[in-house]
Amino acid sequence: MRNLFFALTAGWVAATGAAPAYAAPGPASKYAVADLAAGLRENAHAVVRQQEEILLVKSVGRTVETTRRAVTILDEAGSRWASELVYYSQLNSISYFRGAVYDATGRQLRQLRAQDIRDISLSDGFSLASDARGRVADLSQPTYPYTVEFEYEVVSDNPLFYSTWRPQPVEQLSVEQASFKVLMPAGLALRYQEARLPAGTAQAKHTQGSQEIYEWQVHDLAAREEEADAPPVAELTPAVFTAPAEFEVQGHAGRLSTWADLSRWTYELNAGRDELPPALKAGMVALVQGETDERARIRKVYQFLQANTRYISVQLGLGGWQTFPASSVAANGYGDCKALTNYCKALLGAAGIQAYAALVRAGSDEQDIRTDFPSSQFNHVVLCVPLTKAARPDTVWLECTSQTNPFGYMGGFTGNRHALLLLPEGGKLIPTPRYGAAENRRERLADVVLDANGNATATLRTLRTGLEYDAVSGVPGLELAEQKKYIGNRLALANFTLNKVSFRHSVPGAAVPGLTENLTLTLPGLAPPSGKRVFLAPNLLSRLPAPQATVGERQGELWLDHALTQMDTVHLHLPASLRPEQLPAPVQLSTRFGTYSSHLQTLPDGTIRYIRRLELPRTRFARTDYPAYLEFRRKISAADKAQIVLLKTDA
The missing domain is CATH 2.60.120.1130 (Jelly Rolls)
Incomplete structure (x- = not known):
C-alpha cells in the first residue's frame, strides 16, 4: 500500500498557538541554565522553561490560538526544539511569528528576523485540507546549552478543531512551567477531557466579563525515559483535549456532542454528489451482470476503480471536507480520498450494492481514536460495504486511493482501529478489520x-x-x-x-x-x-x-x-x-x-x-x-x- 499518511493541518494547527504580544528582552538571567532545578536536568535533553498556550474562541466560526514557548536545549539530542514550524492554510492564517535565542546565562544572543523564516509547502498527498503550508524558523546554536523562545498566533476559520494541550509530548523532555487557557464566549459551551494530570492539578474556571475562562497549569514535570515495549509517550503524559459543542465552517453549521452529530454534518456536506453519467451507470450494471456472488460483484467494481482512476490531492479550504462530485471523477479520472471513495460508492450503487463512506484516522504509526470523546480525530475516508447476503454478518472494506491495494485489505494503515460511518441519520463508530497473530x-x-x-x-x-x-x-x-x-x-x-x-x-x-x-x-x-x-x-x-x-x-x-x-x-x-x-x-x-x-x-x-x-x-x-x-x-x-x-x- 502506498504511503498516504497525512495530518489534518487545518485542525491540528490549533494545537499550536502564540502569545498576544512579544516580550522585550528581559534581564540577563531570564533563562539562566544555572537556575534549573537538578531534577529537571536528569534524563533530559531539553527543558520547557515556560509555555503559555491560549485558545480564544471568538464565535462558532472563528478561533485564535497563541503560544509562547521557551525551551532550554541541553545537548545535541535536544536540538529538535531549536526549530519551530507553524502551519497555515486557506482556513488558517498566521498573525505573527517571533523568536529569540539566549545563551546559558540567559543573555539574549539575537532575535528572529524575517529573513530567517522560510515558507514551505506541507501538502502530503493525503490531507483533508492539503492546501497546507508552513513557516519554519531555526535558531540552532553551536554551543550547548542555550534557550530558544518562539511566539506565534494563528487565526482559524475552521473551528471544527480546538486545541489539544500536551505540555510534555516526548520522552527526555522535562517541564518547568506550562499553562493552557481557553476563553469561551457567552452561550457557547466548551467540551473537554483531561488525561493523566499530576495529582493536585485541577481545572480552574472563572468568569471574566462575558467570557468563561478555563485554565490548567503544570510545573516541575521530570523527564520520562524511553522504555522498551511501552505505549506511545502521548498516552503516558498529561493532556487536555478540547472540542466544540457547536461550530460553523464557511457557512456550514453543525453540532459536535456525539459521534452521530459529526457523522450527520459530514454526510450532509457531501450529500447529492454521487450522481454518475448514464452511460457509466449502465456500464456498472453490465459489469456485474450474471455474477451471483456478492463479494465477487464488489471486487469487479473495485478493480474497475483501480484501473481507471488515480489519486491526486487537490483539496482547498472547505474542500478538505467536501468531495468533488462523482461526475467530476468520472470525467477526469482522478480525485482525493473523499472524491474516490464517493465515486466508488456511486459505482457500487449503480451495480446495486449499498456502501457507506467512513472517516478513519489513517497512518501506519497512528493509534486508534479516543472513542469516549466525540471530536474530529480523523484524517482519511474509506468505504464500508456490508454483505447483505452473507450467511453471517460480514463487511468488505475498500481503500479507494490506491491502484495496487489488495481487495478488502486495510493493513497497518487503517486496520485495528475505529471508523465513523457517515449516515444521513448520524452514524456510529465501528471497528475496521483486526489483524492479529493468525493473520500476521x-x-x-x-x-x-x-x-x-x-x-x-x-x-x-x-x-x-x-x-x-x-x-x-x-x-x-x-x-x-x-x-x-x-x-x-x-x-x-x-x-x-x-x-x-x-x-x-x-x-x-x-x-x-x-x-x-x-x-x-x-x-x-x-x-x-x-x-x-x-x-x-x-x-x-x-x-x-x-x-x-x-x-x-x-x-x-x-x-x-x-x-x-x-x-x-x-x-x-x-x-x-x-x-x-x-x-x-x-x-x-x-x-x-x-x-x-x-x-x-x-x-x-x-x-x-x-x-x-x-x-x-x-x-x-x-x-x-x-x-x-x-x-x-x-x-x-x-x-x-x-x-x-x-x-x-x-x-
Missing part, C-alpha cells in the same frame, strides 16, 4: 548446504501475510538492483552474496494478502572449523534480541502493539566429513506474553532439521509485569543463539 504470519523454509570448510549455499522461501506483508508489498515493483539492496539490508547475516531474487503474490481472494519471497544465497565462512569442531547457530535469520532492563522503577505499561506468528524450518545439509556431536535441547515456553518453541532432530539421511515457532499477541500488561516479560524474552534470545556442535570425522 511470516513462514520461512531454508535449505542450507554446508561444505567441509564451513562455506555454504542457501535457498530461502519466505511467506509474509497481513501486517508482515505490508513492509515488503512494494518490493516486487522495484528494479532488481533495488530489490537486492532492500533485501540485503534486512538480512541479519555477516557475510553473504545474494544471487537470485523472485516473488510470488498469494492468490487473489485470500482473506489477507501474502507475498512469497525466494532467495538464493552464497554464505562464505558461515561456520569456519575450530580445530576438530564446527559451531553453527541453526537460527540464521530470526533471532529475537532481549529488550534492555529498565533502570529503576518502570513508568509505562507493557504494550505489545504488533501481534505476529513466526514459523521457521531450516534443513542443514552436512558434508560426509561432519556429524553432529551435540544438539541444543528443545525449548518450550508458554506465557501470557506469548509462546515459543524450538527443537532440532537428525533425519535419516543425516540432515539436521531445526524448527522454531514464535507467537506474540497484541495486548497490554501492567508495568509490574515487565520483569516477567523480560525473562520470557531473555529465554527466547538465548534459545535463538544456541549452537550446534559438529565434529570433523576425517581429522
Whole structure:
C-alpha cells in the first residue's frame, strides 16, 4: 500500500498557538541554565522553561490560538526544539511569528528576523485540507546549552478543531512551567477531557466579563525515559483535549456532542454528489451482470476503480471536507480520498450494492481514536460495504486511493482501529478489520548446504501475510538492483552474496494478502572449523534480541502493539566429513506474553532439521509485569543463539 499518511493541518494547527504580544528582552538571567532545578536536568535533553498556550474562541466560526514557548536545549539530542514550524492554510492564517535565542546565562544572543523564516509547502498527498503550508524558523546554536523562545498566533476559520494541550509530548523532555487557557464566549459551551494530570492539578474556571475562562497549569514535570515495549509517550503524559459543542465552517453549521452529530454534518456536506453519467451507470450494471456472488460483484467494481482512476490531492479550504462530485471523477479520472471513495460508492450503487463512506484516522504509526470523546480525530475516508447476503454478518472494506491495494485489505494503515460511518441519520463508530497473530504470519523454509570448510549455499522461501506483508508489498515493483539492496539490508547475516531474487503474490481472494519471497544465497565462512569442531547457530535469520532492563522503577505499561506468528524450518545439509556431536535441547515456553518453541532432530539421511515457532499477541500488561516479560524474552534470545556442535570425522 502506498504511503498516504497525512495530518489534518487545518485542525491540528490549533494545537499550536502564540502569545498576544512579544516580550522585550528581559534581564540577563531570564533563562539562566544555572537556575534549573537538578531534577529537571536528569534524563533530559531539553527543558520547557515556560509555555503559555491560549485558545480564544471568538464565535462558532472563528478561533485564535497563541503560544509562547521557551525551551532550554541541553545537548545535541535536544536540538529538535531549536526549530519551530507553524502551519497555515486557506482556513488558517498566521498573525505573527517571533523568536529569540539566549545563551546559558540567559543573555539574549539575537532575535528572529524575517529573513530567517522560510515558507514551505506541507501538502502530503493525503490531507483533508492539503492546501497546507508552513513557516519554519531555526535558531540552532553551536554551543550547548542555550534557550530558544518562539511566539506565534494563528487565526482559524475552521473551528471544527480546538486545541489539544500536551505540555510534555516526548520522552527526555522535562517541564518547568506550562499553562493552557481557553476563553469561551457567552452561550457557547466548551467540551473537554483531561488525561493523566499530576495529582493536585485541577481545572480552574472563572468568569471574566462575558467570557468563561478555563485554565490548567503544570510545573516541575521530570523527564520520562524511553522504555522498551511501552505505549506511545502521548498516552503516558498529561493532556487536555478540547472540542466544540457547536461550530460553523464557511457557512456550514453543525453540532459536535456525539459521534452521530459529526457523522450527520459530514454526510450532509457531501450529500447529492454521487450522481454518475448514464452511460457509466449502465456500464456498472453490465459489469456485474450474471455474477451471483456478492463479494465477487464488489471486487469487479473495485478493480474497475483501480484501473481507471488515480489519486491526486487537490483539496482547498472547505474542500478538505467536501468531495468533488462523482461526475467530476468520472470525467477526469482522478480525485482525493473523499472524491474516490464517493465515486466508488456511486459505482457500487449503480451495480446495486449499498456502501457507506467512513472517516478513519489513517497512518501506519497512528493509534486508534479516543472513542469516549466525540471530536474530529480523523484524517482519511474509506468505504464500508456490508454483505447483505452473507450467511453471517460480514463487511468488505475498500481503500479507494490506491491502484495496487489488495481487495478488502486495510493493513497497518487503517486496520485495528475505529471508523465513523457517515449516515444521513448520524452514524456510529465501528471497528475496521483486526489483524492479529493468525493473520500476521511470516513462514520461512531454508535449505542450507554446508561444505567441509564451513562455506555454504542457501535457498530461502519466505511467506509474509497481513501486517508482515505490508513492509515488503512494494518490493516486487522495484528494479532488481533495488530489490537486492532492500533485501540485503534486512538480512541479519555477516557475510553473504545474494544471487537470485523472485516473488510470488498469494492468490487473489485470500482473506489477507501474502507475498512469497525466494532467495538464493552464497554464505562464505558461515561456520569456519575450530580445530576438530564446527559451531553453527541453526537460527540464521530470526533471532529475537532481549529488550534492555529498565533502570529503576518502570513508568509505562507493557504494550505489545504488533501481534505476529513466526514459523521457521531450516534443513542443514552436512558434508560426509561432519556429524553432529551435540544438539541444543528443545525449548518450550508458554506465557501470557506469548509462546515459543524450538527443537532440532537428525533425519535419516543425516540432515539436521531445526524448527522454531514464535507467537506474540497484541495486548497490554501492567508495568509490574515487565520483569516477567523480560525473562520470557531473555529465554527466547538465548534459545535463538544456541549452537550446534559438529565434529570433523576425517581429522
